[in-house]
Amino acid sequence: MPRVSAGARLHFGFCNLSLSHERLYGALGLGLAEPRVVVDAERAEAVSVEVEPSAADPAVRDEVREYAALAADLLGVGGARIAVRRTLPRHAGLGSGTQLAAATLAGVAAAHGRDPRVRERAPALGRGGRSGVGVATFEAGGFVLDAGHPTARFTTDRPADGEWTVPPVAARHAVPDEWRFLLVRPNAAPGRNGDAEDDAMRTAVERAEPGLADRIGGIVTRRALPAIAEGNAERFGAAVAEIGRLNGAWYADEQGGVYRPPVGDVVASLSDAAAVFGAGQSSWGPTVYGVTDAANASAAATAGERALAEAGVDGTVSVAAAAADGARVTERE
Numbered sequence: 001m002p003r004v005s006a007g008a009r010l011h012f013g014f015c016n017l018s019l020s021h022e023r024l025y026g027a028l029g030l031g032l033a034e035p036r037v038v039v040d041a042e043r044a045e046a047v048s049v050e051v052e053p054s055a056a057d058p059a060v061r062d063e064v065r066e067y068a069a070l071a072a073d074l075l076g077v078g079g080a081r082i083a084v085r086r087t088l089p090r091h092a093g094l095g096s097g098t099q100l101a102a103a104t105l106a107g108v109a110a111a112h113g114r115d116p117r118v119r120e121r122a123p124a125l126g127r128g129g130r131s132g133v134g135v136a137t138f139e140a141g142g143f144v145l146d147a148g149h150p151t152a153r154f155t156t157d158r159p160a161d162g163e164w165t166v167p168p169v170a171a172r173h174a175v176p177d178e179w180r181f182l183l184v185r186p187n188a189a190p191g192r193n194g195d196a197e198d199d200a201m202r203t204a205v206e207r208a209e210p211g212l213a214d215r216i217g218g219i220v221t222r223r224a225l226p227a228i229a230e231g232n233a234e235r236f237g238a239a240v241a242e243i244g245r246l247n248g249a250w251y252a253d254e255q256g257g258v259y260r261p262p263v264g265d266v267v268a269s270l271s272d273a274a275a276v277f278g279a280g281q282s283s284w285g286p287t288v289y290g291v292t293d294a295a296n297a298s299a300a301a302t303a304g305e306r307a308l309a310e311a312g313v314d315g316t317v318s319v320a321a322a323a324a325d326g327a328r329v330t331e332r333e
Contacts (some may be wrong), residue, residue: 002097002110003085004039006327008032008094008320009137010181011283013247014130015220016213017205019151023166026132026148028220029282030175031137031323032183038085040332042109045078052085058089060100067104068123074105074121077112081156085262090153093282094183098134103236103327108311110329119166126209129159132203135166141192141323143228145171146219158198174266176231179310180297181225182276182290184304186262186315192255200254208250209226216246237278237291243269244280260285265311271305292319 002239008031015026047068052063060220065083072079082104088096105125109116119135122128128135132146146167191201219239227236248258259267263281263311266288270279275296288307297319304317 001042001105001332003086003330003332004041004100004107004110004327005036006035006103006138007100007141007329008088008096009091009134010240010289011095011131011133012292013146013216013243013279015216016077017042017208017250018210018213019154019173019205019208021201021204021213022151023148023152024154026168026170027131027133027146028144028224028240029131030135030143030321031131031141031326032094032181032324034057034318034320035088035094036086037088037096038081039103039107040085041111042081043187044110047072047079047082049082049084052083057087057090059090059281060084063097063100064104065103067256070125071105071108074124075109075112075114077108077114080108081113082107084112089185089287092192093191093285093287095137095194095283098122099138100137101127102135106327110311113307121185122166126161128243129164132167132169136169137174137323138327140172140326143173143322144169145225156202171225171226173225174253174324175228176233176316177321177324178294179233179293180300180319180321181320182270182279182300182304183316183318184266184270184288184290184307184314186266186286186288186308186311188286188313190285191260193284197284200251204250204254207253212246212249213230216243219246230250232278232324233291233293237276239278240291241280242280243278248281255284262286262311264289266307269310270303273300273307275299276303297310
């Protein structure tokens with residue numbers, strides 16, 4: 001029985017949201033070793049889904065059933081029995097939708113001995129439209145900068161599923177083994193998703209100030225990419241934190257500030273912590289990331305707990321390594 005296991009991803013932001021520039025979006029992010037989504041699949045002639053109690057968000061079963069049915073149709077097979085063993089926190093800024101969809105597709109494919117061709121088929125599952133980071137980290141982990149889309153293709157209405165391609169990878173780097181990523185997840189409402197996310201992104205694009213993209217482009221090329229190529233966590237953390245802050249200016253009207261509440265208070269607290277080299281909001285949040293390393297991981301976790309207390313919210317704190325590879329497909333008896 002095939003088992004597919006895929007790590008979460010962090011999303012640091014986009015290079016450009018302005019229609020004034022020739023390419024739109026261009027996302028930066030990286031894959032994490034933990035937390036993970038884990039899906040078992042067994043060959044069958046119809047689709048059935050079971051969900052472990054520990055992963056029993058009421059919406060997961062219906063989502064996986066839809067993904068599995070679409071996967072069976074794309075692959076030209078009857079179906080599969082899917083067992084969801086672990087899931088990512090939903091709409092928390094960790095890529096739960098894309099990783100679950102891709103893992104389900106890969107599981108159905110493995111059960112029937114087929115090639116999933118995730119990058120090619122993700123659009124038919126409704127994934128990988130604006131950002132290619134989730135698909136790219138599912139494929140091979142690491143740090144990813146995608147190429148975005150030609151601005152001429154932008155439409156005010158969301159294209160139908162399947163009517164786009166996943167942005168190609170413009171740059172990929174392995175993340176140094178000693179780097180770590182603090183994950184602080186306040187108990188807050190889920191981040192934007194579905195129609196609400198589409199509406200918010202369309203509004204942000206239509207209003208985006210092009211000068212911000214020029215500033216972000218300089219930080220990406222002169223700070224973030226050199227820092228990861230050199231393995232300098234301090235410089236990398238400072239660069240992605242600044243990219244996130246500038247992205248937040250595009251979204252301020254949509255999310256109630258440069259960071260969505262209460263993320264701003266958590267980021268501010270972490271920014272004062274010596275063990276955290278840079279902090280920001282992953283995607284629409286509420287997860288806050290902090291860049292650190294193995295030597296500072298314990299102190300960074302303590303700073304995360306303190307940040308939640310100072311913000312007056314409960315939440316969870318963990319520290320994860322980056323994913324050195326993509327999703328794993330193994331055989332279980």
